[in-house]
Amino acid sequence: MAIESRVRISDTAGIVTARQQGRTLALELGFEGSDLTVIATAISEVARNILDHAKSGEVIISRYQHGGKRGICVIACDTGPGIADIEQAMQYGYSTRNGLGIGLPGAKLLMDEFHIKSTVGLGTTITMRKWMH
Amino acid sequence: MRVPILKQGDYLIASVQSVLSDDDLRLLRDDLADRVGRFRSRGVIIDVTVLDVIDSFATRTLRSVAHMLKLRGAHTVIVGIQPDVAFAMVQLGLTLAGVGTALDLEEGLEYLNGRSHRLHEHRAFGSREEDRLGHPVRPTRHTQEHHALRAHEEDEKKLFSGHASPRSLDYGH
Numbered sequence: 001m002a003i004e005s006r007v008r009i010s011d012t013a014g015i016v017t018a019r020q021q022g023r024t025l026a027l028e029l030g031f032e033g034s035d036l037t038v039i040a041t042a043i044s045e046v047a048r049n050i051l052d053h054a055k056s057g058e059v060i061i062s063r064y065q066h067g068g069k070r071g072i073c074v075i076a077c078d079t080g081p082g083i084a085d086i087e088q089a090m091q092y093g094y095s096t097r098n099g100l101g102i103g104l105p106g107a108k109l110l111m112d113e114f115h116i117k118s119t120v121g122l123g124t125t126i127t128m129r130k131w132m133h
Numbered sequence: 134m135r136v137p138i139l140k141q142g143d144y145l146i147a148s149v150q151s152v153l154s155d156d157d158l159r160l161l162r163d164d165l166a167d168r169v170g171r172f173r174s175r176g177v178i179i180d181v182t183v184l185d186v187i188d189s190f191a192t193r194t195l196r197s198v199a200h201m202l203k204l205r206g207a208h209t210v211i212v213g214i215q216p217d218v219a220f221a222m223v224q225l226g227l228t229l230a231g232v233g234t235a236l237d238l239e240e241g242l243e244y245l246n247g248r249s250h251r252l253h254e255h256r257a258f259g260s261r262e263e264d265r266l267g268h269p270v271r272p273t274r275h276t277q278e279h280h281a282l283r284a285h286e287e288d289e290k291k292l293f294s295g296h297a298s299p300r301s302l303d304y305g306h
């Protein structure tokens with residue numbers, strides 16, 4: 001298995017592929033048990049947001065090492081409409097389309113690190129990491 | 134992949150066989166709505182044992198399937214949510230509020246049986262589900278006979294359609 005995997009998200013099959021790739025790489029990195037499901041679920045949320053809110057984009061999953069820490073890094077990027085108010089979008093229950101509004105805050109809860117960069121008209125990039133404990 | 138739906142007496146059993154795309158989930162919802170009407174089913178069991186992820190979309194869909202089937206007169210019970218999946222759902226803050234859940238198929242069937250007893254009681258006499266002391270009302274002879282009759286009819290149907298009893302079926306984990 002490659003140390004990095006890129007999955008194009010333009011339909012629901014892409015979401016399924018992304019979370020399967022995430023699970024596979026996480027397993028290879030030594031994650032186990034519920035961590036695998038937690039990582040796959042977080043990937044599912046950000047990949048779905050790409051499809052729902054930006055139509056298409058990419059999820060890049062890679063191993064990550066920093067200092068003595070090892071883990072998995074997930075980047076979800078798109079060139080969609082962007083998010084005007086990130087703070088609002090991160091609020092639990094906030095949704096612009098009648099969703100549960102759980103995707104973004106949920107993914108943040110599931111992972112150890114969560115960064116979001118977004119510019120209206122240019123797109124959104126989410127970087128999240130989970131560390132091996 | 135389309136989810137196979139099995140008719141089992143008064144109930145329908147949908148066993149999710151693989152990872153579901155959003156389209157599969159929508160198809161499942163439409164198929165169930167259609168069949169609940171056609172077979173006049175009282176309960177639906179959705180077996181999600183093989184699902185490795187239940188995210189916000191899947192939760193929303195399962196919830197709306199259950200609510201829609203309720204409007205069509207059938208109770209839904211979701212069975213087989215794996216421990217890791219349940220763990221992730223809790224962390225996400227996802228709940229299946231208003232939807233029945235049970236550990237496995239067997240308990241799912243028990244859950245629905247319990248419900249339909251009470252439903253019969255309710256329908257036959259317009260009574261509450263509990264008596265004044267809060268004890269669940271036992272099925273009366275009338276409803277028991279009714280059940281026996283239905284069970285008999287179902288057995289006959291099964292003989293002709295070649296359906297086996299729930300426990301001898303392999304649901305493909």
Ligand SMILES: Nc1ncnc2c1ncn2[C@@H]1O[C@H](COP(=O)(O)OP(=O)(O)OP(=O)(O)O)[C@@H](O)[C@H]1O
Nearest residue numbers: 049053082089095096099100101102103104124189
């Ligand atoms: N990639 C994206 N591009 C543009 N807007 C986004 C993107 N991701 C999220 N958003 C915005 O942030 C809001 C909150 O996202 P979140 O995932 O929390 O909820 P949701 O997708 O609306 O519903 P849910 O995920 O619970 O089904 C969205 O309604 C949308 O307006």
Ligand SMILES: [Mg+2]
Nearest residue numbers: 048049103104
């Ligand atoms: Mg979302």
